[in-house]
Amino acid sequence: MQVFNQALQSDTECFKPMTMPAQIDNTQLAQLLSNIATKRDKQAFTTLFGFFAPKIVNISRRKFSNPDQANEVLQETMSNVWRKAHFFDVNKGQASTWVYTIMRNVTFDMLRKVQTNKEDNLSDDIWPMVDESQAKTEVYDDHLAKNHILASLDTLPENQKMVVKGFYFQDMSQEQLAEHLGLPLGTVKSRLRLAIEKLKVQLGEHHD
Amino acid sequence: MIKHHPTQDLLQGFVTGELPASLSAAIAMHNDMCPSCAKKTAQMMDAQASQSFEELDMHPDSVDEQSAMAVTSSFDFDDMIGAIVADEAVASIPIRQPKTVTMGDKDYVLPQAIEIVELGSLSHLGKLTRARLQLGEGKIHTSLLHIQPGGEVPEHTHKGYELTLLLDGEFDDDEGHYVAGDFIMLDGTRTHQPRSEHGCLCFTVVNEPLKFTQGLNRLLNPIGPFIY
Numbered sequence: 001m002q003v004f005n006q007a008l009q010s011d012t013e014c015f016k017p018m019t020m021p022a023q024i025d026n027t028q029l030a031q032l033l034s035n036i037a038t039k040r041d042k043q044a045f046t047t048l049f050g051f052f053a054p055k056i057v058n059i060s061r062r063k064f065s066n067p068d069q070a071n072e073v074l075q076e077t078m079s080n081v082w083r084k085a086h087f088f089d090v091n092k093g094q095a096s097t098w099v100y101t102i103m104r105n106v107t108f109d110m111l112r113k114v115q116t117n118k119e120d121n122l123s124d125d126i127w128p129m130v131d132e133s134q135a136k137t138e139v140y141d142d143h144l145a146k147n148h149i150l151a152s153l154d155t156l157p158e159n160q161k162m163v164v165k166g167f168y169f170q171d172m173s174q175e176q177l178a179e180h181l182g183l184p185l186g187t188v189k190s191r192l193r194l195a196i197e198k199l200k201v202q203l204g205e206h207h208d
Numbered sequence: 209m210i211k212h213h214p215t216q217d218l219l220q221g222f223v224t225g226e227l228p229a230s231l232s233a234a235i236a237m238h239n240d241m242c243p244s245c246a247k248k249t250a251q252m253m254d255a256q257a258s259q260s261f262e263e264l265d266m267h268p269d270s271v272d273e274q275s276a277m278a279v280t281s282s283f284d285f286d287d288m289i290g291a292i293v294a295d296e297a298v299a300s301i302p303i304r305q306p307k308t309v310t311m312g313d314k315d316y317v318l319p320q321a322i323e324i325v326e327l328g329s330l331s332h333l334g335k336l337t338r339a340r341l342q343l344g345e346g347k348i349h350t351s352l353l354h355i356q357p358g359g360e361v362p363e364h365t366h367k368g369y370e371l372t373l374l375l376d377g378e379f380d381d382d383e384g385h386y387v388a389g390d391f392i393m394l395d396g397t398r399t400h401q402p403r404s405e406h407g408c409l410c411f412t413v414v415n416e417p418l419k420f421t422q423g424l425n426r427l428l429n430p431i432g433p434f435i436y
Contacts, residue, residue: 024261042293049289055261071288079292083299093250100257108225108232116344122229126236126321130301174300186296193298 029095030088037086038197040190048099049078056103063107073110077103086193087130101127152199160195163188210242210389218393219245223252229343230350230413234373234391236321237411241389311337311354316376316409327352335359353410355379360403368416370394377408 032048035041056077060070080102088098105123113119153161162181166172174192178185214222214235221227222235239246307318309327312335328340335356343350355361355377372392379386381400386392394400396416 024258040293040296045293046289049285049292052261053285059260075288075292078288079295080299082292083295083297086298087301094254094257096261097254097257100260101253104223104225108229111225112229116229116346118344120324122233122321122325123225124302125323126229126232128320184296189297189300193300 024096026094026096030090033085033088033095045082052099073106076106084129156195156198160191163191164195167192212390212392213245214238214391219249219252223249223256228345228348230345230348233321234371234411234413237319237373238389238391312356348413348415350413353412355404355408357407360401363399363401365399366414366416367396371413373411375409375411377404377406379404379408
């Protein structure tokens, strides 16, 4: 682990990982995930990466004889951590279990491709990372809730407000919004996500 | 009330992702209907995650860690981190589009675990209707089997295993009465003859052809491949 951190730090100018204890500290891991979710915190991600990468590679090497495939598991797992960190809910489980779940799903889909020539990526349906009740609360179709949200919307920065209004109240797709606003799709998506995070904090307990 | 559950070994294989897709989907569907197995699975997940990720630290000088390092040393992690964080997009919550299937004149919403699996065309035999799931798992054949009210599957046995997950309705065999969510795993030593008074829909996984065992039913052996 220490060797690994040094290796990581040697050429890294922008993201210096914090030191992580060798044993799993789920509170700290959860905090890192939360920083990634709410702040797109690259340093937090680098720290998480340093902690999990050797473990993931080690586990994957036992499943795939080809080292490239073990690295692919690592890349795919950690990209999902980066892109899905906002799905992690500290009240529903441990951070290490959440990362393990992603790694297990990535591995399952890759092995299935090798063994069956199917590219159907079933893991997200067999082991959903987002449960349906969570998906439903994102829709906000309840009338009173909508009024409540409209009031909270005004507290958002203008660029996030536009994205939320377009997506939730004018039923535009993220792609349409990107075109309409002349922004890259990724920017629309991250603005939307940040806005939702903020709204959730504002609306607080009423929505759980 | 659900009385038949996956064994501990099967749940463990589900947790580690080492079961075929057919059995993994069956356990996912069972867990959706069975809070006690869902809870057990969640606990096993925590234990498995801790064990897998802590293993390295228990043997800090292990060959495993060194070999992992050796494998990865030729690989530039900084590049990987850089490429990952350069992607600004965050994953949006997937929008599900529930799929229905009509079997025996009844519409069924498919459980999420098998929602996107391609279904073969329907085959009919008396009061039985079967649709094969195109999972591509070789000898392991997975199907949706619908039994109309009053229908039955002739008594049979099999060399491998036969899993029946009751998704909707009820059926009986000589051992008892089964309800939605029941997870019935039979090995080759047992015979059974499910019959359904009011009709039912089952998810079945079989890894060897069925053999029909009794009297005239032996003549039915050609329908083995129908259910298998």
